Amino acid sequence: MDAETMASSEASLARSTARSAEIEQSISTDPSRFRMLTGDRPTGNLHIGHWFGSLENRVRLANAGVETFLVIADYQVITDRDGVGPLRERVHSLLADYVAAGLDPEKVTIFTHSSVPALNQLMLPFLSLVTDAELRRNPTVKTELDDTGERPMSGLLLTYPVHQSADILFCKANVVPVGKDQLPHLEQARVVARRFDERYGRSVPERPVFPQPEALLSRSGTILGLDGAKMSKSRNNTIELGMSEDETAKLLKRAVTDSDRHITYDPMNRPEVSNLVNLAALCLDRSPEDVAAELGDAGGGGLKKLVTEAVNERFAGHRARRAEIVADPGHLAAILADGNARAGAVADDTLDEVRRAMNMDY
Numbered sequence: 318m319d320a321e322t323m324a325s326s327e328a329s330l331a332r333s334t335a336r337s338a339e340i341e342q343s344i345s346t347d348p349s350r351f352r353m354l355t356g357d358r359p360t361g362n363l364h365i366g367h368w369f370g371s372l373e374n375r376v377r378l379a380n381a382g383v384e385t386f387l388v389i390a391d392y393q394v395i396t397d398r399d400g401v402g403p404l405r406e407r408v409h410s411l412l413a414d415y416v417a418a419g420l421d422p423e424k425v426t427i428f429t430h431s432s433v434p435a436l437n438q439l440m441l442p443f444l445s446l447v448t449d450a451e452l453r454r455n456p457t458v459k460t461e462l463d464d465t466g467e468r469p470m471s472g473l474l475l476t477y478p479v480h481q482s483a484d485i486l487f488c489k490a491n492v493v494p495v496g497k498d499q500l501p502h503l504e505q506a507r508v509v510a511r512r513f514d515e516r517y518g519r520s521v522p523e524r525p526v527f528p529q530p531e532a533l534l535s536r537s538g539t540i541l542g543l544d545g546a547k548m549s550k551s552r553n554n555t556i557e558l559g560m561s562e563d564e565t566a567k568l569l570k571r572a573v574t575d576s577d578r579h580i581t582y583d584p585m586n587r588p589e590v591s592n593l594v595n596l597a598a599l600c601l602d603r604s605p606e607d608v609a610a611e612l613g614d615a616g617g618g619g620l621k622k623l624v625t626e627a628v629n630e631r632f633a634g635h636r637a638r639r640a641e642i643v644a645d646p647g648h649l650a651a652i653l654a655d656g657n658a659r660a661g662a663v664a665d666d667t668l669d670e671v672r673r674a675m676n677m678d679y
């Protein structure tokens with residue numbers, strides 16, 4: 318990134334952060350004004366980073382009365398890899414975590430891309446609204462391409478932000494809880510919405526076909542992996558939500574600490590130790606400073622013991638519910654079929670409206 322791009326993306330992050338606080342405020346006074354859509358790629362099992370970074374927040378918003386759509390983004394799986402992997406298991410795993418976390422499938426519409434044809438059809442008119450140069454500038458797409466090493470850019474990787482605009486706009490979501498890496502995609506969705514209305518929505522200008530969706534940035538800082546690097550499935554440094562107590566203990570035993578027995582919360586100078594302190598603090602709903610003070614001279618061993626207990630305690634209920642849900646694939650399939658049907662009906666209505674706006678309603 319050059320200096321100018323960096324400065325403008327920092328300014329836009331600051332704006333989005335401020336705006337997120339205002340949206341939170343409006344949600345607490347009138348949740349019925351909001352419809353939220355967000356989602357995950359089914360590329361692996363959800364871990365505690367997802368929990369504190371997004372899942373917990375979604376549950377809070379849905380339970381506060383915000384109408385909620387969740388996309389299990391199966392077509393995004395093939396943006397940066399060849400083949401889909403064990404997709405059915407992964408979709409079921411996501412679904413089980415959503416439900417176990419407290420997202421009520423009767424209220425929340427959970428669906429997969431591949432089951433909602435009308436959503437995917439929106440991609441065609443939307444693609445006509447963006448230029449090749451705009452797509453190539455998307456910093457998140459660039460990073461994803463770099464992460465795949467020598468792999469050439471596929472047409473889907475280049476255009477998936479437009480597909481993601483269809484995810485957001487098919488249900489006319491006006492709020493999208495995401496991490497900051499997704500901000501360029503939200504900007505893309507706003508551009509698509511605006512241009513669609515400029516081209517086709519002029520007959521009733523005060524009633525645009527699509528709202529301007531806004532990001533709701535997740536509040537918590539990122540949790541690092543157990544080796545102190547970014548938490549990610551491919552590094553094998555994550556604690557998955559569905560892991561057993563023993564698996565959790567074993568993983569945490571391997572976690573990196575340092576040789577100073579006195580535990581402090583000092584993310585700049587002691588990132589690995591502070592990360593574990595922070596994880597315990599999140600699980601215990603306490604401040605990291607407080608947790609560090611209590612540990613005192615307990616050393617790495619004492620710290621790991623506390624984190625293990627805190628994680629296992631915090632997720633015991635979730636894990637028990639999750640195990641029960643996973644044991645019944647028929648029930649999972651039924652939840653998904655229901656969500657897909659509901660999302661399909663919404664997408665059909667939006668596509669009809671789009672066809673009418675475009676004079677394609679023959």
Ligand code: TRP
Nearest residue numbers: 354355356357358388390481484
């Ligand atoms: N791209 C998101 C991710 O990788 C997942 C996603 C797909 C999404 N469609 C979305 C997020 C729509 C928000 C809105 O995590």
